[in-house]
Amino acid sequence: MESEDSVKHQLEELQKHLGKKQKFEEAVSSLKSLLQQKYQLASPSLRKTFYTAICRVATVLKTRYTAPGFWNAGLGLFEQAELLVSDPYEKEHLKGCVSQAREELHLEDNPTQVSQPAQNSANGGYLFEGRLTVDPEPPQPQWLVQSNLLTTAATLFAAESSQGLAADDTSRENAANMLQDLLNRLEDAVPLMLSDGPVPHKVPPASKEVVAKLPVIALTEEILTKLGKDAECSICKENLALNDEMQELPCRHTFHPPCLKPWLDEHNSCPICRYELQTDDHVYESWKEREKEAEEERKGAENAIRGGEYMYV
Template sequence: MESDSEESLKRELEELQKLLGKKLRFEEAVRSLHSLLRELCPSASHSLRKLFYSVVCRVATILKTRYTAPGFWLAGLRLFEQAECTFSDPSEKEHLKKCIAQAKDHLHNIDNPQTDSQSSENRGYLFEGHLTVDPEPPMPQWLVQQNLLAAVASLSTAESSRGPMEDSTVSETAGNLIQSLIDNLDSVIPEILETDGAIPRAPPASKEVVAKLPIIHLTEEVLVKLGEDAECAICKENLVVGDKMQELPCNHKFHPPCLKPWLDEHNSCPICRYELQTDDHNYESWKVREKEAEEERKGAANAIRGGEYMYV
């Protein structure tokens, strides 16, 4: 393939990748990519084949994070099947097989709707105006603890003021709460027994702080710096050019839909454990006191070492 032709094909692939982000042009862009993949990819250079694969992976990422319409997923399935036959690298083929399986599973669930009880457990949730494909993340453990302890406190109040007709209702509620306490015993007991000398559990990151975290779109230059096998450390998806990423002050980057639930539960970078500011005044005051105490401990340790050197 001549150099001018390769450059033209590269520009066409880059333009298709941009169109994938526009809902009204998504299916058209996938069909065009499918045709180019079938006709030109087998004879393309190594760098162009890598670009083809990158754009196909972008289709998979967009489907999983934005769209649920069966037409979009059917177009994606056909593209993944063609790509799986076109690429020969074992790791690429393995990833494409997973994409095919996920597309088939999504289309099967549309053709065979679940019962209400099942769908309530497995359906996607609304995030930033889009219905996700994956189910909503589990409630953070700190919130489970908080709700459970609040319910126990409310039950104690009801117990002291209830009438004879309410005995059975309150008893049933008490039984359910006791079972919940038993199920969450390992996590709730430290919360109840927490003392001033214990290390408090970090509350979720401040919503205002999270909202101000910069959002960037990955460029080829940034992706090269991150490395060939760069991935989102939370969802483990490989990063591709054009991915929208949210950057923490420690400079580590993650998909926004992955980062928010993680910060709600852990409030720390999953890579380096950098901790964001919270809205909890008591916790922030504890951090300041702990930092000052640590500096005092270091100063005392240095003084002891200095005294030891004087007597050597």
């Protein structure tokens, strides 16, 4: 029989995978499977580990992966967990997770929409966890589109390499054409991959707490000498003088405190290098995190495709 330590280790590994967009849905599916197999006979300690992992899924869905496909995966897990847990607090929390997932998927007015199989596929339903849904299948997440493109390219490379020198000009030309087509499709997909949600129209103001903690220094002769005789506050454009109080951003640029606060409220970026401070807007901060991840994925995908393209030049 599999030990509880082994199950705990699996749960810890799955929680790590939740932080990677390409592995999220697979990790949620594995977590649900473990829940069904191990939870009822688990010790209180192991049950708590299960609950912690499920809460992590809820947190990631709320803050990072907000596309319908991810919420669909989370809904199945939350519903399964709500049926199994006995702790009143945990059950109530999971009920809230189910409710929020249904709301995100616009199922709040029709609770049976996902769980009730359709009679036939003529209505455009799709298979989800072995059942035919009522609604049409949601569009694939863009990371999956990207993954499929890369898989196709990798298969093409392997097939072409196996032919070696025996490959004729026609097969090489076909391969090059397919690679170019893949590259074109990837370039079409990249702008969509950069955002899983609405793009904020304006940067929110800097967090008041963060601004309040910015250090304030008084200008000394030594500092003024380093800055130069024409040094000025980049916001008000007034020349700096001895004993002027200056507030320092994390990027090390300094400004008059009365100038900096309204500037950060309006622009939330350093006037010199455009460094952004943290905001109190959780939606915006989540969007920035997704943008950062998408940019890394985009660079990796383009490098992989273009690297393969060079093989045929």
